[in-house]
Amino acid sequence: MTVLLGCIADDFTGGTDLAGMLVKAGMRTVQLIGVPTEPLPDDIDAVVIALKSRTNPAADAVAESLAALRYLQEAGCKQFYFKYCSTFDSTPTGNIGPVAEALMQALETDFTIACPAFPANGRTIYKGYLFVGNELLSESGMRNHPLTPMTDASLVRVLQQQVSSPVGLADYTVVEQGAAAISERFAALRAQGCRFAIVDAVSNQDLEAIGEACADLPLITGGSGIALGLPENFRRRGLLKRDDAADRLPATGGxxxxxxxxxxxxxxxxxxxxxxxxxxxxxxxxxxxxxxxxxxxxxxxxxxxxxxxxxxxxxxxxxxxxxxxxxxxxxxxxxxxxxxxxxxxxxxxxxxxxxxxxxxxxxxxxxxxxxxxxxxxxxxxxxxxxxxxxxxxxxxxxxxxxxxxxxxxxxxxxxxxxxxxxxx
Known part of the structure:
Protein backbone atom coordinates (compact mmCIF):
# COMPACT_ATOMS: atom_id res chain seq x y z
CA MET A 1 0.00 0.00 0.00
CA THR A 2 1.31 3.47 -0.91
CA VAL A 3 -0.22 6.47 0.82
CA LEU A 4 0.54 9.51 -1.28
CA LEU A 5 -0.57 12.44 0.86
CA GLY A 6 -0.40 12.71 4.64
CA CYS A 7 -2.38 15.57 6.19
CA ILE A 8 -2.52 17.10 9.65
CA ALA A 9 -5.57 19.25 10.45
CA ASP A 10 -5.77 21.51 13.49
CA ASP A 11 -9.44 20.78 14.15
CA PHE A 12 -11.99 18.12 13.27
CA THR A 13 -14.24 20.07 10.92
CA GLY A 14 -11.15 21.32 9.09
CA GLY A 15 -9.97 17.75 8.68
CA THR A 16 -13.34 16.74 7.24
CA ASP A 17 -13.30 19.76 4.93
CA LEU A 18 -9.90 18.75 3.54
CA ALA A 19 -10.75 15.06 3.28
CA GLY A 20 -13.92 15.96 1.40
CA MET A 21 -11.95 18.01 -1.12
CA LEU A 22 -9.56 15.13 -1.75
CA VAL A 23 -12.39 12.63 -2.17
CA LYS A 24 -14.13 15.01 -4.56
CA ALA A 25 -10.92 15.04 -6.62
CA GLY A 26 -10.93 11.23 -6.78
CA MET A 27 -8.50 10.34 -3.98
CA ARG A 28 -9.58 7.56 -1.65
CA THR A 29 -9.26 9.27 1.72
CA VAL A 30 -9.80 8.39 5.35
CA GLN A 31 -9.87 10.80 8.27
CA LEU A 32 -8.57 9.65 11.62
CA ILE A 33 -9.40 11.31 14.94
CA GLY A 34 -6.21 12.02 16.83
CA VAL A 35 -2.90 10.25 16.30
CA PRO A 36 -3.75 6.58 15.79
CA THR A 37 -1.92 3.60 17.21
CA GLU A 38 -3.16 1.11 14.60
CA PRO A 39 -1.95 0.72 11.00
CA LEU A 40 -3.77 2.61 8.26
CA PRO A 41 -6.66 0.98 6.40
CA ASP A 42 -5.84 -0.64 3.08
CA ASP A 43 -6.63 0.88 -0.31
CA ILE A 44 -6.35 4.57 0.50
CA ASP A 45 -4.48 7.33 -1.31
CA ALA A 46 -4.57 10.01 1.39
CA VAL A 47 -5.01 10.19 5.13
CA VAL A 48 -6.04 13.15 7.28
CA ILE A 49 -5.19 13.11 10.98
CA ALA A 50 -7.55 15.53 12.69
CA LEU A 51 -6.30 17.08 15.92
CA LYS A 52 -8.00 19.43 18.35
CA SER A 53 -5.01 21.76 18.48
CA ARG A 54 -6.18 25.08 16.99
CA THR A 55 -6.72 26.78 20.34
CA ASN A 56 -4.31 24.73 22.46
CA PRO A 57 -1.15 26.31 23.86
CA ALA A 58 1.37 26.49 21.02
CA ALA A 59 3.78 24.01 22.65
CA ASP A 60 1.01 21.42 22.95
CA ALA A 61 -0.10 22.00 19.35
CA VAL A 62 3.48 21.51 18.14
CA ALA A 63 3.91 18.29 20.10
CA GLU A 64 0.64 16.82 18.81
CA SER A 65 1.43 17.82 15.23
CA LEU A 66 4.90 16.30 15.35
CA ALA A 67 3.44 13.06 16.69
CA ALA A 68 1.01 13.02 13.76
CA LEU A 69 3.85 13.70 11.35
CA ARG A 70 5.89 10.79 12.70
CA TYR A 71 2.93 8.46 12.16
CA LEU A 72 2.49 9.69 8.59
CA GLN A 73 6.19 9.36 7.86
CA GLU A 74 6.16 5.79 9.12
CA ALA A 75 3.17 5.13 6.83
CA GLY A 76 5.34 6.14 3.87
CA CYS A 77 3.52 9.31 2.78
CA LYS A 78 5.21 11.12 -0.10
CA GLN A 79 4.02 14.66 0.69
CA PHE A 80 2.66 16.37 3.79
CA TYR A 81 -0.03 18.98 4.34
CA PHE A 82 -0.76 21.12 7.41
CA LYS A 83 -4.36 22.26 7.17
CA TYR A 84 -5.84 25.20 9.10
CA CYS A 85 -8.96 27.30 8.72
CA SER A 86 -9.69 29.38 5.63
CA THR A 87 -10.00 32.38 7.96
CA PHE A 88 -6.45 31.75 9.30
CA ASP A 89 -7.79 31.42 12.85
CA SER A 90 -4.90 32.13 15.17
CA THR A 91 -3.82 34.65 17.78
CA PRO A 92 -0.61 36.72 17.29
CA THR A 93 1.27 34.13 19.36
CA GLY A 94 -0.86 31.28 18.08
CA ASN A 95 -0.33 28.02 16.51
CA ILE A 96 -0.11 28.24 12.73
CA GLY A 97 3.43 29.61 12.60
CA PRO A 98 4.96 27.51 15.40
CA VAL A 99 3.45 24.28 14.07
CA ALA A 100 4.53 25.03 10.50
CA GLU A 101 8.10 25.78 11.59
CA ALA A 102 8.28 22.61 13.66
CA LEU A 103 7.03 20.50 10.75
CA MET A 104 9.53 22.13 8.40
CA GLN A 105 12.38 21.38 10.76
CA ALA A 106 11.29 17.76 11.17
CA LEU A 107 11.05 17.36 7.38
CA GLU A 108 14.37 19.17 6.84
CA THR A 109 12.84 21.59 4.37
CA ASP A 110 13.54 25.33 4.18
CA PHE A 111 10.43 26.59 2.35
CA THR A 112 6.67 26.25 2.28
CA ILE A 113 3.57 28.23 1.41
CA ALA A 114 0.65 29.55 3.44
CA CYS A 115 -2.57 29.84 1.45
CA PRO A 116 -5.91 29.57 3.28
CA ALA A 117 -7.95 30.68 0.24
CA PHE A 118 -11.25 28.90 -0.45
CA PRO A 119 -13.08 30.90 -3.16
CA ALA A 120 -16.12 28.59 -3.17
CA ASN A 121 -16.84 29.81 0.35
CA GLY A 122 -15.84 33.41 -0.30
CA ARG A 123 -12.31 33.22 1.16
CA THR A 124 -9.91 34.93 -1.25
CA ILE A 125 -6.44 36.45 -0.92
CA TYR A 126 -5.33 39.54 -2.84
CA LYS A 127 -2.04 41.39 -2.27
CA GLY A 128 -1.64 39.24 0.82
CA TYR A 129 -4.93 40.38 2.37
CA LEU A 130 -7.59 37.81 3.25
CA PHE A 131 -11.18 38.59 2.30
CA VAL A 132 -14.39 36.97 3.55
CA GLY A 133 -16.85 37.64 0.76
CA ASN A 134 -16.45 41.32 -0.06
CA GLU A 135 -15.08 42.24 3.36
CA LEU A 136 -11.57 42.21 4.72
CA LEU A 137 -11.13 39.47 7.30
CA SER A 138 -10.70 42.13 9.97
CA GLU A 139 -14.09 43.65 9.10
CA SER A 140 -15.96 40.32 8.91
CA GLY A 141 -17.71 38.43 11.67
CA MET A 142 -14.35 36.82 12.50
CA ARG A 143 -13.32 40.00 14.31
CA ASN A 144 -15.72 38.87 17.08
CA HIS A 145 -14.64 35.22 17.26
CA PRO A 146 -14.72 34.22 20.95
CA LEU A 147 -11.42 32.30 20.84
CA THR A 148 -9.44 33.55 17.85
CA PRO A 149 -10.62 37.05 16.96
CA MET A 150 -9.07 38.10 13.64
CA THR A 151 -8.44 41.85 13.64
CA ASP A 152 -5.74 42.03 10.94
CA ALA A 153 -6.39 40.95 7.34
CA SER A 154 -2.70 41.04 6.29
CA LEU A 155 -1.58 37.42 6.27
CA VAL A 156 2.03 38.45 5.81
CA ARG A 157 1.82 40.54 8.98
CA VAL A 158 -0.11 37.94 11.00
CA LEU A 159 2.20 35.07 10.09
CA GLN A 160 5.33 37.17 10.55
CA GLN A 161 4.39 37.67 14.22
CA GLN A 162 4.41 33.90 14.69
CA VAL A 163 7.58 32.78 12.90
CA SER A 164 11.28 33.49 13.23
CA SER A 165 12.19 33.91 9.55
CA PRO A 166 11.00 36.29 6.82
CA VAL A 167 7.56 35.86 5.23
CA GLY A 168 7.26 36.77 1.55
CA LEU A 169 4.37 37.20 -0.88
CA ALA A 170 3.53 35.65 -4.24
CA ASP A 171 0.90 38.14 -5.30
CA TYR A 172 -1.78 37.95 -7.94
CA THR A 173 0.34 39.44 -10.73
CA VAL A 174 2.41 36.24 -10.43
CA VAL A 175 -0.39 33.77 -9.71
CA GLU A 176 -2.45 34.77 -12.75
CA GLN A 177 0.49 33.77 -14.99
CA GLY A 178 0.24 30.13 -13.90
CA ALA A 179 2.29 27.40 -12.27
CA ALA A 180 5.64 28.15 -13.93
CA ALA A 181 5.59 31.79 -12.84
CA ILE A 182 4.55 30.81 -9.32
CA SER A 183 7.46 28.35 -9.11
CA GLU A 184 9.86 31.09 -10.25
CA ARG A 185 8.54 33.40 -7.55
CA PHE A 186 9.04 30.68 -4.93
CA ALA A 187 12.67 30.31 -6.05
CA ALA A 188 13.20 34.08 -5.85
CA LEU A 189 11.75 34.24 -2.34
CA ARG A 190 13.94 31.38 -1.20
CA ALA A 191 16.98 33.18 -2.57
CA GLN A 192 15.96 36.22 -0.49
CA GLY A 193 15.90 34.12 2.67
CA CYS A 194 12.12 33.79 2.96
CA ARG A 195 10.97 30.48 4.38
CA PHE A 196 7.24 31.18 3.93
CA ALA A 197 5.25 32.57 1.02
CA ILE A 198 1.72 33.89 1.39
CA VAL A 199 0.10 33.13 -1.98
CA ASP A 200 -2.78 35.11 -3.47
CA ALA A 201 -5.76 33.21 -4.89
CA VAL A 202 -9.18 34.42 -6.02
CA SER A 203 -10.46 31.41 -8.01
CA ASN A 204 -10.27 27.63 -8.19
CA GLN A 205 -8.11 28.03 -11.29
CA ASP A 206 -5.59 29.89 -9.14
CA LEU A 207 -5.62 27.11 -6.56
CA GLU A 208 -5.01 24.48 -9.22
CA ALA A 209 -2.01 26.45 -10.54
CA ILE A 210 -0.64 26.91 -7.02
CA GLY A 211 -1.08 23.22 -6.32
CA GLU A 212 0.87 22.37 -9.46
CA ALA A 213 3.66 24.73 -8.41
CA CYS A 214 3.83 22.92 -5.05
CA ALA A 215 4.37 19.47 -6.55
CA ASP A 216 7.92 19.18 -5.21
CA LEU A 217 7.44 20.85 -1.83
CA PRO A 218 7.71 18.34 1.04
CA LEU A 219 5.26 20.40 3.10
CA ILE A 220 2.26 22.51 2.10
CA THR A 221 0.27 24.62 4.57
CA GLY A 222 -3.11 26.20 3.95
CA GLY A 223 -6.84 25.75 3.96
CA SER A 224 -8.54 22.95 2.08
CA GLY A 225 -8.61 24.84 -1.23
CA ILE A 226 -5.05 23.95 -2.22
CA ALA A 227 -6.16 20.31 -2.23
CA LEU A 228 -7.82 21.02 -5.59
CA GLY A 229 -4.45 21.07 -7.30
CA LEU A 230 -2.62 18.23 -5.56
CA PRO A 231 -4.20 14.99 -6.88
CA GLU A 232 -3.30 15.91 -10.45
CA ASN A 233 0.38 16.13 -9.46
CA PHE A 234 0.30 12.47 -8.46
CA ARG A 235 -1.55 11.54 -11.64
CA ARG A 236 1.11 13.23 -13.78
CA ARG A 237 3.64 10.96 -12.12
CA GLY A 238 1.55 7.85 -12.73
CA LEU A 239 0.97 7.32 -9.01
CA LEU A 240 -2.78 7.90 -8.85
CA LYS A 241 -5.84 6.80 -10.77
CA ARG A 242 -9.11 8.67 -10.34
CA ASP A 243 -11.70 6.80 -8.25
CA ASP A 244 -15.15 8.15 -9.08
CA ALA A 245 -16.64 6.05 -6.27
CA ALA A 246 -14.33 7.53 -3.65
CA ASP A 247 -17.25 9.29 -1.92
CA ARG A 248 -19.50 6.24 -1.61
CA LEU A 249 -20.67 5.62 1.97
CA PRO A 250 -22.32 2.63 3.64
CA ALA A 251 -26.03 3.09 4.22
CA THR A 252 -27.12 4.51 7.56
CA GLY A 253 -30.48 4.99 9.20
CA GLY A 254 -31.90 6.09 12.52
Missing part, protein backbone atom coordinates in the same frame (compact mmCIF):
# COMPACT_ATOMS: atom_id res chain seq x y z
CA UNK A 255 -33.21 9.36 13.88
CA UNK A 256 -31.84 12.78 12.92
CA UNK A 257 -30.48 15.66 15.01
CA UNK A 258 -28.41 18.83 14.79
CA UNK A 259 -26.05 20.09 17.49
CA UNK A 260 -24.77 23.65 17.02
CA UNK A 261 -22.07 25.14 19.21
CA UNK A 262 -20.58 27.68 16.83
CA UNK A 263 -21.43 31.36 17.24
CA UNK A 264 -20.28 32.35 13.76
CA UNK A 265 -22.50 34.53 11.59
CA UNK A 266 -23.20 31.64 9.21
CA UNK A 267 -24.26 29.27 11.98
CA UNK A 268 -26.43 31.95 13.60
CA UNK A 269 -28.35 32.22 10.34
CA UNK A 270 -28.60 28.45 9.95
CA UNK A 271 -29.94 28.09 13.48
CA UNK A 272 -32.50 30.84 12.87
CA UNK A 273 -33.74 29.14 9.69
CA UNK A 274 -34.04 25.71 11.30
CA UNK A 275 -35.78 27.08 14.38
CA UNK A 276 -38.59 28.26 12.14
CA UNK A 277 -39.25 24.72 10.90
CA UNK A 278 -38.09 22.28 13.58
CA UNK A 279 -38.19 21.86 17.36
CA UNK A 280 -35.21 23.48 19.10
CA UNK A 281 -33.60 23.51 22.55
CA UNK A 282 -31.18 26.21 23.73
CA UNK A 283 -28.21 25.32 25.94
CA UNK A 284 -27.36 28.26 28.23
CA UNK A 285 -23.81 28.48 29.61
CA UNK A 286 -24.93 30.47 32.65
CA UNK A 287 -27.46 27.78 33.58
CA UNK A 288 -24.71 25.17 33.24
CA UNK A 289 -22.49 27.24 35.54
CA UNK A 290 -25.29 27.43 38.15
CA UNK A 291 -25.56 23.64 38.18
CA UNK A 292 -28.88 23.38 36.32
CA UNK A 293 -29.37 19.89 34.87
CA UNK A 294 -29.37 21.16 31.30
CA UNK A 295 -28.19 17.91 29.70
CA UNK A 296 -30.96 15.86 31.30
CA UNK A 297 -33.53 18.51 30.36
CA UNK A 298 -32.34 18.54 26.75
CA UNK A 299 -32.58 14.77 26.45
CA UNK A 300 -36.03 14.66 28.07
CA UNK A 301 -37.14 17.32 25.58
CA UNK A 302 -35.62 15.40 22.67
CA UNK A 303 -37.53 12.22 23.54
CA UNK A 304 -40.77 14.13 23.10
CA UNK A 305 -39.91 15.54 19.66
CA UNK A 306 -37.33 13.47 17.81
CA UNK A 307 -39.65 10.85 16.32
CA UNK A 308 -41.33 13.57 14.24
CA UNK A 309 -38.15 14.65 12.44
CA UNK A 310 -34.79 16.34 12.96
CA UNK A 311 -34.36 18.31 16.19
CA UNK A 312 -31.96 21.14 16.94
CA UNK A 313 -29.93 21.56 20.13
CA UNK A 314 -27.92 24.76 20.06
CA UNK A 315 -25.70 26.99 22.16
CA UNK A 316 -25.26 29.47 19.31
CA UNK A 317 -25.56 33.07 20.48
CA UNK A 318 -24.80 36.60 19.31
CA UNK A 319 -21.33 38.10 19.88
CA UNK A 320 -22.78 40.42 22.53
CA UNK A 321 -24.25 37.50 24.48
CA UNK A 322 -21.02 35.51 24.18
CA UNK A 323 -18.96 38.42 25.52
CA UNK A 324 -21.35 38.88 28.45
CA UNK A 325 -21.09 35.18 29.35
CA UNK A 326 -17.30 35.20 29.01
CA UNK A 327 -17.11 38.25 31.28
CA UNK A 328 -18.96 36.36 34.00
CA UNK A 329 -17.40 32.93 33.58
CA UNK A 330 -14.11 33.49 31.77
CA UNK A 331 -13.41 32.46 28.18
CA UNK A 332 -12.01 29.02 28.93
CA UNK A 333 -14.65 27.99 31.46
CA UNK A 334 -17.54 29.21 29.31
CA UNK A 335 -16.30 27.28 26.29
CA UNK A 336 -15.58 24.11 28.24
CA UNK A 337 -18.98 24.06 29.94
CA UNK A 338 -20.78 24.30 26.61
CA UNK A 339 -18.55 21.76 24.83
CA UNK A 340 -18.96 19.18 27.60
CA UNK A 341 -22.72 19.66 27.71
CA UNK A 342 -23.18 19.36 23.95
CA UNK A 343 -20.94 16.27 23.88
CA UNK A 344 -23.01 14.64 26.63
CA UNK A 345 -26.21 15.51 24.79
CA UNK A 346 -24.79 13.93 21.62
CA UNK A 347 -24.06 10.74 23.53
CA UNK A 348 -27.62 10.68 24.82
CA UNK A 349 -29.09 11.32 21.39
CA UNK A 350 -27.12 8.45 19.85
CA UNK A 351 -28.26 6.12 22.63
CA UNK A 352 -31.79 7.34 21.85
CA UNK A 353 -31.44 6.09 18.26
CA UNK A 354 -29.95 9.04 16.36
CA UNK A 355 -28.02 7.62 13.42
CA UNK A 356 -27.61 10.79 11.37
CA UNK A 357 -26.09 13.76 13.19
CA UNK A 358 -24.95 17.23 12.08
CA UNK A 359 -22.53 19.09 14.35
CA UNK A 360 -21.71 22.78 13.78
CA UNK A 361 -18.45 24.27 15.06
CA UNK A 362 -14.89 23.00 15.18
CA UNK A 363 -14.51 22.90 18.96
CA UNK A 364 -17.97 21.38 19.34
CA UNK A 365 -17.25 18.74 16.70
CA UNK A 366 -14.03 17.78 18.45
CA UNK A 367 -15.79 17.33 21.76
CA UNK A 368 -18.65 15.34 20.19
CA UNK A 369 -16.59 12.85 18.20
CA UNK A 370 -14.36 12.16 21.19
CA UNK A 371 -17.37 11.62 23.42
CA UNK A 372 -18.89 9.23 20.88
CA UNK A 373 -15.69 7.21 20.59
CA UNK A 374 -15.32 7.89 16.87
CA UNK A 375 -11.83 6.86 15.80
CA UNK A 376 -12.06 7.81 12.15
CA UNK A 377 -14.34 8.83 9.31
CA UNK A 378 -15.19 7.47 5.88
CA UNK A 379 -15.65 10.54 3.69
CA UNK A 380 -18.74 10.81 1.54
CA UNK A 381 -20.66 13.22 -0.69
CA UNK A 382 -20.44 16.99 -0.32
CA UNK A 383 -23.40 18.89 1.15
CA UNK A 384 -21.98 22.38 0.63
CA UNK A 385 -18.41 23.42 -0.25
CA UNK A 386 -16.14 22.18 2.50
CA UNK A 387 -18.74 20.02 4.28
CA UNK A 388 -19.22 16.35 3.33
CA UNK A 389 -21.25 13.67 4.97
CA UNK A 390 -19.12 11.04 6.66
CA UNK A 391 -19.67 7.73 8.41
CA UNK A 392 -17.84 7.28 11.68
CA UNK A 393 -15.48 4.46 12.51
CA UNK A 394 -16.49 3.86 16.12
CA UNK A 395 -14.86 1.95 18.89
CA UNK A 396 -16.59 -1.23 19.97
CA UNK A 397 -18.21 -2.04 16.63
CA UNK A 398 -21.34 0.01 17.22
CA UNK A 399 -23.83 0.76 14.45
CA UNK A 400 -22.69 3.09 11.65
CA UNK A 401 -23.25 6.75 12.46
CA UNK A 402 -23.55 9.37 9.72
CA UNK A 403 -21.86 12.62 10.75
CA UNK A 404 -21.64 16.01 9.09
CA UNK A 405 -19.02 18.07 10.93
CA UNK A 406 -19.53 21.64 9.79
CA UNK A 407 -17.11 24.50 10.29
CA UNK A 408 -19.04 27.32 11.93
CA UNK A 409 -18.38 29.63 8.99
CA UNK A 410 -19.50 27.24 6.23
CA UNK A 411 -22.78 26.32 4.60
CA UNK A 412 -25.85 28.00 3.16
CA UNK A 413 -28.64 29.32 5.39
CA UNK A 414 -30.75 26.18 4.82
CA UNK A 415 -27.82 23.81 5.44
CA UNK A 416 -29.41 22.05 8.42
CA UNK A 417 -32.59 21.38 6.45
CA UNK A 418 -31.19 20.27 3.10
CA UNK A 419 -28.26 18.13 4.29
CA UNK A 420 -30.35 14.99 4.77
CA UNK A 421 -31.15 14.77 1.03
CA UNK A 422 -27.46 14.02 0.29
CA UNK A 423 -27.55 10.76 2.25
CA UNK A 424 -28.43 7.64 0.28
Missing amino acids: LRAVIAGSCSVATQRQVAVMREQAPSFHVDALELARGVEVVAAALDWAREHIEQGPVLVYATSTPETVRAVQTQLGVERAGLLVEEALAAIAQGLVRMGVGQLIVAGGETSGAVVKALGVTGLHIGPEIDPGVPWTVGLQAGGTSPLALALKSGNFGSEDFFLKAWSRLS
